[in-house]
Amino acid sequence: MNRIKFLQDSCTACISATALAGILSSCSSTRYIAGKLGEDGLFVNADEFKITKNGKTSYRSFIIIRNEALQYPVCVYRFGDADYSALWMRCTHQGAELQASGEFLQCPAHGSEFTNKGKMTNGLADSDLRTFLVTMNKNELFIDLRRV
Numbered sequence: 001m002n003r004i005k006f007l008q009d010s011c012t013a014c015i016s017a018t019a020l021a022g023i024l025s026s027c028s029s030t031r032y033i034a035g036k037l038g039e040d041g042l043f044v045n046a047d048e049f050k051i052t053k054n055g056k057t058s059y060r061s062f063i064i065i066r067n068e069a070l071q072y073p074v075c076v077y078r079f080g081d082a083d084y085s086a087l088w089m090r091c092t093h094q095g096a097e098l099q100a101s102g103e104f105l106q107c108p109a110h111g112s113e114f115t116n117k118g119k120m121t122n123g124l125a126d127s128d129l130r131t132f133l134v135t136m137n138k139n140e141l142f143i144d145l146r147r148v
């Protein structure tokens, strides 16, 4: 193996390892659940947002509900104990499934971007995301899907 070939192979392996680590890291920090599907919507225990580590409690900013009965996942953002938004993860441009990343949802197809409240901020999409009413009973969220 000559020196140039060695450097090319080494760089390719290094870049691949870095990319894989990034993908695995982002996968492990996103929580996916199925939720419990009722007649009119989804039920989710608010504890799904909780992270307890070394005796301290913090909260995920969002979880993703991926239920086989639904064509698209629903991303639920937590803003406070009783303040949530639930967003249909279908791009309003051409229907690609969105990816949640921090406080935004991005479309992998053509780059449209939406806020954690569903407002379109960038890209080819020309309307906001479909959102669902979220209500709370004790420690359980109810996501009303009747408008899907």
Ligand code: FES
Pocket (backbone or CB within 6 Å): 091, 092, 093, 094, 095, 096, 107, 108, 109, 110, 111, 112, 123, 124, 125
């Ligand atoms: S389908 Fe999402 S921007 Fe085109």
